[in-house]
Amino acid sequence: MLTLPSLRTAALATLMTVPASLVGTAAALAEDVVFQIDNATNAAIVEFYISPVTSDSWEENVVPPGGELAAGGSVTLTVEDGYPACQYDMLAIFSNGVEVDDYNINICELEVWVYE
16 A cells, blocks of 8 residues: 655645554644545556645646555545645546546545545
């Protein structure tokens, strides 16, 4: 199982690993939101982007170079950006070339996001 680095959508300068055992309920504010991503597909996630809905482009890919979230795997993602709203867009790119984009997701109410 791969552990993605935590995410600073405003400035991705500080990345840290969050152990998968620290999965918890998402915080009430988007200042420090933790949720789990489950890959229930038959292909690995090789790129993953998450950006505030106010952003005009995708933020940096949070999957480390050469890394992936294997088919059937899960990972904990922490968004620590101080952004005052909870609405984010997400893009997952799979090893088979499939791209899944989801828009206007309230990550503050999210505990687990599943790709099927």
